[in-house]
Amino acid sequence: MTQPSLNGEHDIVAKPLKHPWRLVFALILVAILGAFIWSLVTAETIDHAMIFKYLFNKDILSGAWLTIVLTALSMLIATILATILAVMKLSQNPLLRIISTGYIEFFRGTPLLLQIVFWGYLGIIYPTLSIGIPFTDIVFVQGQTSQLISAFSAGLIALSLNEAAYAAEIVRAGILSVDSGQAEAAKSLGMSSTYTMRRIVLPQAMRVILPPMGNETISMLKSTSLLASVAVMELYTQAQKISAQNLAQIELLVVAGFWYLVMNTVLSFPQRWLEKRFGRGFGPGVSGRILKVRRDAK
Amino acid sequence: MTKTVMVEARGVRKSFGSNEVLKGISLEVKQGEVMCLLGPSGSGKSTFLRCINHLETIDGGRIYVDGDLIGYRQVGDVLHEMHPSAIAKQRRGIGMVFQRFNLFPHLTAIQNVMEAPVGVSRKTKSEALQAAQSLLAKVGLADKAEHYPSQLSGGQQQRVAIARALAMEPSLMLFDEPTSALDPELVGDVLDVMRDLAKSGMTMIVVTHEIGFAREVADQVVFMDAGVVVEQGTPSQVLDNPQHPRTQAFLNSVL
Numbered sequence: 060m061t062q063p064s065l066n067g068e069h070d071i072v073a074k075p076l077k078h079p080w081r082l083v084f085a086l087i088l089v090a091i092l093g094a095f096i097w098s099l100v101t102a103e104t105i106d107h108a109m110i111f112k113y114l115f116n117k118d119i120l121s122g123a124w125l126t127i128v129l130t131a132l133s134m135l136i137a138t139i140l141a142t143i144l145a146v147m148k149l150s151q152n153p154l155l156r157i158i159s160t161g162y163i164e165f166f167r168g169t170p171l172l173l174q175i176v177f178w179g180y181l182g183i184i185y186p187t188l189s190i191g192i193p194f195t196d197i198v199f200v201q202g203q204t205s206q207l208i209s210a211f212s213a214g215l216i217a218l219s220l221n222e223a224a225y226a227a228e229i230v231r232a233g234i235l236s237v238d239s240g241q242a243e244a245a246k247s248l249g250m251s252s253t254y255t256m257r258r259i260v261l262p263q264a265m266r267v268i269l270p271p272m273g274n275e276t277i278s279m280l281k282s283t284s285l286l287a288s289v290a291v292m293e294l295y296t297q298a299q300k301i302s303a304q305n306l307a308q309i310e311l312l313v314v315a316g317f318w319y320l321v322m323n324t325v326l327s328f329p330q331r332w333l334e335k336r337f338g339r340g341f342g343p344g345v346s347g348r349i350l351k352v353r354r355d356a357k
Numbered sequence: 358m359t360k361t362v363m364v365e366a367r368g369v370r371k372s373f374g375s376n377e378v379l380k381g382i383s384l385e386v387k388q389g390e391v392m393c394l395l396g397p398s399g400s401g402k403s404t405f406l407r408c409i410n411h412l413e414t415i416d417g418g419r420i421y422v423d424g425d426l427i428g429y430r431q432v433g434d435v436l437h438e439m440h441p442s443a444i445a446k447q448r449r450g451i452g453m454v455f456q457r458f459n460l461f462p463h464l465t466a467i468q469n470v471m472e473a474p475v476g477v478s479r480k481t482k483s484e485a486l487q488a489a490q491s492l493l494a495k496v497g498l499a500d501k502a503e504h505y506p507s508q509l510s511g512g513q514q515q516r517v518a519i520a521r522a523l524a525m526e527p528s529l530m531l532f533d534e535p536t537s538a539l540d541p542e543l544v545g546d547v548l549d550v551m552r553d554l555a556k557s558g559m560t561m562i563v564v565t566h567e568i569g570f571a572r573e574v575a576d577q578v579v580f581m582d583a584g585v586v587v588e589q590g591t592p593s594q595v596l597d598n599p600q601h602p603r604t605q606a607f608l609n610s611v612l
C-alpha cells in the first residue's frame with residue numbers, strides 16, 4: 060500500500076464513498092422483476108407461441124407505423140399552434156390574450172376521448188361542409204363531411220388541437236424563463252419583435268421547453284390508441300381487430316405493449332440530441348461534467 | 358467651426374405610475390462629444406438613457422437624435438406614436454451597452470456580433486463576418502470569436518457587447534454603467550476600449566461611477582439627482598469645483 064501523499068503536488072488518492080444500500084435495493088428490484096417475468100413465461104393461461112406469431116404480423120406493423128405517423132404529425136401541428144397560442148397569451152393585445160386563454164381552457168377542460176369522438180362524428184352534426192367566403196357565391200371546397208374528413212384526419216385534428224393547449228403552456232413557461240434583458244438587447248439593435256422571438260428568445264426557451272415536450276410526445280404516442288374509438292387503424296386498433304377474431308386478447312395486448320415500449324424507448328434518442336443542441340452555450344450541465352476519480356492505486 | 362448637434366433632449370418628463378422619475382431633462386450632445394452622466398442611485402440616469410432609444414416611452418418633452426424626433430411623428434402640434442418597425446429603424450443608429458452585458462448566450466461571440474447586421478441590416482454573411490472579425494480584433498478579442506459568452510470573463514463579455522453594438526454602425530453609443538458589474542481588475546480593459554472609441558470620434562453618453570474616466574474622456578459632465586439636472590459643465594468645472602452642495606456630497610461619497 061502506498062500512503063496517500065499530503066504533498067499538494069500529487070493527485071488525491073482516496074477511496075470513493077461506498078454505497079452498500081444501492082446494491083441491496085438493486086438486487087431486490089432484479090428479484091421482483093425476474094419473478095414477474097417468470098410468472099408470465101410459465102403462465103399456462105398465456106399462449107406464448109401466439110405472441111411470437113403476431114409480434115411481426117403485417118397488420119400490427121402497419122398499425123405501429125400509423126401510430127408513429129400520427130404522433131409525429133400531431134406533435135408537429137400542436138407545437139406550431141402552441142407557439143402561436145403562447146405568443147398570443149403573452150401579447151399586449153387583450154383580444155389575442157382572451158382568444159388564447161379561451162382556447163387553452165376549452166381544450167384542457169374536456170376529456171380527450173370526448174374530443175376525438177366529436178371530430179369523428181362531425182359528419183352527423185354538419186353533414187355537408189363548404190369552405191368559401193360567407194355571404195357570397197364563392198366556394199372553394201364543398202362536399203360530404205364524411206368524405207372530406209377521413210377517420211385519420213379527424214383523429215389527427217383531435218390530437219393536435221388538444222395537445223396544442225397543453226404545449227402552449229409549456230412554450231409560454233419557456234419564453235418567460237428567458238431573461239428580459241435579452242429582448243431588450245435585441246430591441247436596442249433594431250430587431251423587430253417577431254425577429255427577436257424567432258432568433259433570440261425561442262432558441263433560448265427551447266432549453267426549458269424540450270424536457271416537458273419529450274414527456275408530451277411519449278404521452279401522445281400512447282394517446283393515439285384512443286383513436287380506436289373512431290376506427291383509425293393504428294396499433295391498438297389493429298391488435299383489437301385481430302383479438303376480436305382469435306380471442307387472444309391478452310397475447311395481443313402484450314404484442315401492442317411491446318411495440319409501444321420499443322417506440323418510446325427509441326424516442327429518447329432524438330430527445331437527448333435536441334437537448335444537447337439547444338443547450339449549447341449554457342455551460343456544462345451536470346451530465347456534461349466529467350468527474351475524474353482516481354482509484355486507490357495498489 | 359460649429360459641430361452639429363447629435364442628441365437634443367428638451368424638457369423630457371417620465372413617470373412610472375405616480376412616481377415622476379424625470380422632471381424635465383434638457384441636454385445637448387454635439388457630434389463626436391462624450392457626455393458622462395453621474396448621479397446617485399434612483400436619480401433616473403438609466404431611465405433617461407432608455408428614453409433616448411425609446412426603450413421607455415416619454416410623457417413630455419422631445420428627444421432628437423441626429424435631427425430625428427425619437428419615437429413619435431409630429432404633425433402640426435400633435436405627436437403620433439410611431440409604428441414599432443419605424444422605431445426599430447431609429448434604434449439601428451443608436452448602440453446601447455448594458456450593465457449586465459445581455460449577450461445572447463446561445464450564440465458565440467462572433468455570432469453575437471453578426472446577428473443584427475445579417476438579420477436586420479441585410480448584410481451578406483461574408484460581409485458581416487469580416488466586419489465582425491475586425492470589430493472583435495478592435496476590442497482585443499480576435500482569438501475568442503468562437504467562444505460562447507459563458508466561456509468569457511465579464512470584461513470580455515462586455516467588450517463583445519460593445520462590438521455587437523458597433524456592428525450596426527451607430528452614430529451614437531449609450532453606455533449604462535458598463536463597468537459596474539465587473540471585478541475591479543477587469544474594468545480597465547473595458548474603459549480602454551471606450552477611450553479608443555471616444556478618440557475615434559464616436560458620440561457617446563456614458564452613465565458611470567468611474568470619476569477618473571469621466572475626468573479624462575468626457576467633454577461634458579452632467580450631475581443628475583431626483584430626476585433633474587443639478588449641475589453640468591466641463592469635467593474640471595463639475596468634478597473639481599462643484600458648485601451645488603448635492604454634487605459635492607455625491608462626489609465625496611464616490612471618491
Ligand SMILES: Nc1ncnc2c1ncn2[C@@H]1O[C@H](COP(=O)(O)OP(=O)(O)OP(=O)(O)O)[C@@H](O)[C@H]1O
Binds near residue numbers: 400405
Ligand atoms: N420599469 C419601472 N417601473 C417602475 N419604476 C421604475 C421602473 N424603472 C425604474 N423605475 C424607478 O425609476 C427611478 C429611477 O430609476 P433609474 O433606474 O433610472 O435610476 P438610476 O439613476 O439608473 O439608478 P442606478 O444608479 O441605481 O442604476 C427609481 O426610483 C426606480 O425605482
Ligand SMILES: [Mg+2]
Binds near residue numbers: 403404533534
Ligand atoms: Mg441605472
